Structures are given as C-alpha cells and as structure tokens.
C-alpha cells in the first residue's frame with residue numbers, strides 16, 4: 001500500500017472491467033474485483049445451444065458506420081469478432097397475419113413509411129422540448145400529438161418491432177426526450193451488427209481484462225485481484241474507507257468501492273449498504289427502469305421458413321401486442337443449424353420466465369403453425385434465458401422512463417462518500433448498451449481518480465442539490 005488508494009470493484013461485467021482497467025492505467029493497481037458469478041462478462045454471455053454458440057445477452061454491436069466510431073466496434077475488429085450487419089429494409093414484405101399468410105407488401109410499406117415520418121416528427125418534438133426546457137413526454141404522447149397511435153394488429157406489431165425491441169418497454173413508458181433520437185445511432189451510425197462467433201461477444205470483455213490482469217501460459221486470466229463466486233452482501237462505508245462482505249463470510253477492506261451491479265440489483269436488497277444510501281440516491285435508483293428482453297432460440301430438424309436476401313427479420317401481428325412478434329432466421333449466422341430467434345419483452349418476458357419451457361415451446365409452435373401452416377416439424381430444442389429471475393441481474397438493459405429528470409438521472413451515478421457507481425445505467429447518452437457500459441466504466445473511474453489525485457470529489461455537491 002503506497003501513494004495510491006485501494007479500490008474494490010464489485011462486478012466483472014463490461015463496466016466493472018472497464019473501470020478497473022482505467023484505474024489500473026492511472027496507476028491505481030491495488031484493486032480487487034469481486035464478481036458474484038463464476039465468470040466475467042455479466043450480461044454479455046454465450047452458451048452452446050445444440051451445437052452452436054449463441055448469445056443469451058447482448059448480441060449486437062449497435063451504432064456502426066456513423067460519424068464517430070463505436071469503441072466496441074473498434075475492439076471487435078481488433079479481435080476479429082465475427083458479426084453480420086442486420087438489414088431491416090425488407091420488413092414490409094415479411095409481416096405475417098395472426099391466422100396466417102403475409103400482409104400485402106404495399107399496405108405494410110405504407111405503415112413502415114408512416115412510422116418513419118412519425119419518427120422525424122417526434123425527433124423534432126423531442127428537440128424542441130429540450131431547447132424550451134419543457135417537461136418530458138412519452139413516445140405515446142407524441143403519437144397522440146400526430147394522431148398516430150397504432151390500433152390494428154399490423155400497426156401494433158410494427159410499432160413493437162421499432163420501439164419495444166430497442167427499449168424493451170412500450171412507448172407509453174419511454175421518455176421521448178432521452179430516446180428519440182437515440183445518441184447511439186446519431187453518434188455512431190444506424191447500422192447494427194449481430195455477433196455470431198464461437199468465442200462469444202464476451203471475448204471483448206476478456207480482451208479488455210487481459211490488458212491489465214495477468215494470464216497464465218494458456219492465456220487464461222489468473223490474476224489474484226479477480227475473485228469469482230464472491231457475491232457481495234454488505235458494504236459498510238464512511239468518509240475514510242469501506243468494508244465489503246461477501247456471502248461466503250469473507251471481509252475485504254479498501255479505501256474506495258466501485259459498484260457496477262445492474263440497476264435492477266440496486267433496486268433490491270441483495271447488497272445492504274451501511275449506513276443505508278441516502279434518500280436522494282435511492283429515489284434516483286428506484287425511478288430508472290431495467291427492462292426485460294428475452295431471446296428465445298429454437299431449433300428444428302429442417303427449415304420451413306423463407307431464407308435468402310431480405311428474409312432475415314419477420315414479424316407476427318397478433319392482436320395481443322408483443323405476442324411473439326419479433327422473429328429472426330439465422331441462416332447467415334449459423335448456416336445449417338436450422339435455428340430461429342424470437343424475442344419477447346416486458347410483461348411477456350416475465351410471464352415466460354415463470355412458466356416451464358415446454359409451455360413456451362408449445363405456444364411458439366402454435367404461432368409458427370399459424371404463420372407457416374400445420375405441416376411443420378416439431379422443434380427439437382429451445383433456449384429461454386431468464387435474466388429477470390436472476391438475482392444478480394434482475395433484467396436486461398435500462399430504459400429511460402418518462403418522468404425521470406436529467407438531474408435525478410445524474411444522481412444514479414453520483415458517489416456517496418467513498419462508494420462510487422458505474423454500469424450501463426450510469427451512461428447518460430448510451431445507457432442500455434455494451435458501449436454505454438464500457439464508457440461508463442471509464443467515466444466513473446475517472447471521477448474516482450480525480451477525487452483521489454486532484455481532490456475534486458463531487459459527492460458533497462450532489463447531496464446538497466436534491
């Protein structure tokens with residue numbers, strides 16, 4: 001222990017690893033990373049599904065080919081991560097009716113065009129709210145302003161495809177001012193690339209980790225400063241230091257702690273803070289949303305869906321909004337694997353997490369029979385990730401709900417004494433994304449570094465401004 005302080009980083013997802021690397025690069029090497037699960041990567045996680053590696057969590061590098069370069073894209077290219085540009089242009093020719101058959105393409109295209117026109121309108125409303133210092137509104141409010149509230153199954157399905165699959169929550173809940181347009185696409189470009197690589201998207205996290213943690217001859221991380229299977233249960237803090245306790249009874253002391261657990265975890269009592277976090281902090285944490293987004297992979301003995309150019313994404317327009325709406329065929333990414341990916345969100349996700357996979361599979365088979373007819377084979381395997389039920393996550397990515405002010409948002413990341421916060425949910429521009437987590441880690445580490453080195457510590461100011 002010398003001139004630099006000791007820091008405990010809680011969580012080894014993208015933001016915790018990025019924060020720890022930033023501290024290490026600044027000469028703060030007396031760090032200890034405590035991770036609850038048996039791996040690094042957090043919400044970036046691959047799994048073997050019937051012979052291919054698929055992503056249970058983050059799948060796309062979002063925001064590519066724009067005026068600035070997404071730092072995740074740079075790293076993905078450095079390690080040669082295999083990814084495929086997603087092309088949504090043909091979606092109007094791939095919208096299925098509830099009871100089968102495709103909608104007329106020109107009818108669907110009109111709805112897609114009108115949604116694009118509405119998007120431009122809502123972006124203008126959003127910009128004017130900001131410049132007038134006016135109150136925020138939801139995306140639904142903007143739809144009402146333009147008389148564009150979806151009512152038919154196809155309108156609802158295409159609206160869901162556009163908004164819920166990005167935010168994980170419906171337009172009724174989502175802040176217009178903070179999501180239209182999304183800085184991710186405005187800054188880094190509109191393209192998104194689907195990662196399908198046997199090393200997994202998580203190899204980006206490993207790539208960062210190996211730049212500051214030691215590895216063995218096989219290239220595996222063996223640094224004693226990274227401890228896995230260490231679920232933090234208590235953080236005692238004061239103006240002079242911190243004591244962190246883990247579920248297995250271990251106790252660790254340090255001068256500072258950086259908490260990177262998801263905002264869903266912070267909304268539960270998994271980690272108790274002693275003394276309790278102040279009210280201004282809790283209020284800010286409780287007001288943000290962690291949405292739930294479930295990527296269900298299903299495998300078949302053979303393909304019965306269209307493949308080839310312009311068929312990758314398709315939509316099922318059921319009267320119940322969000323009922324197995326978003327589909328993707330993965331022939332490009334996993335040739336010959338005969339896999340489909342269907343995504344559900346929010347209440348549907350919570351419902352599906354609580355039922356057996358056999359029930360979900362039966363529902364999906366019925367939907368597929370509606371779309372493609374009765375003469376289709378039974379699925380041979382299904383994968384249903386359960387991020388919401390997992391006490392170390394409690395959801396998937398954060399969404400800015402209408403009603404949360406920027407001031408409150410900033411309080412989510414404000415330090416409390418020697419407790420610092422990071423995570424995708426602390427990135428004002430890129431919350432919800434992998435690059436948001438990465439950049440947030442750098443930001444939060446830099447504020448700790450400023451506090452230590454320049455005595456520029458902002459926690460007091462934030463406490464005064466309630």
Ligand code: FAD
Nearest residue numbers: 011013014015036042043058059060232396423424434437
């Ligand atoms: P996390 O990855 O949650 O890391 C926090 C770590 O803290 C975890 O490893 C956790 O185990 C650990 N932890 C929690 N509690 C404790 C405790 N008590 N003690 C010790 N450790 C603890 N982003 C994109 O850019 N593109 C996408 O396509 C995309 N799709 C997504 C799809 C899904 C299904 C999900 C779940 C997420 C998706 N995201 C996507 C979002 C992206 O994955 C996250 O924004 C990002 O990975 C979050 O990183 P983080 O470090 O903030 O949090």
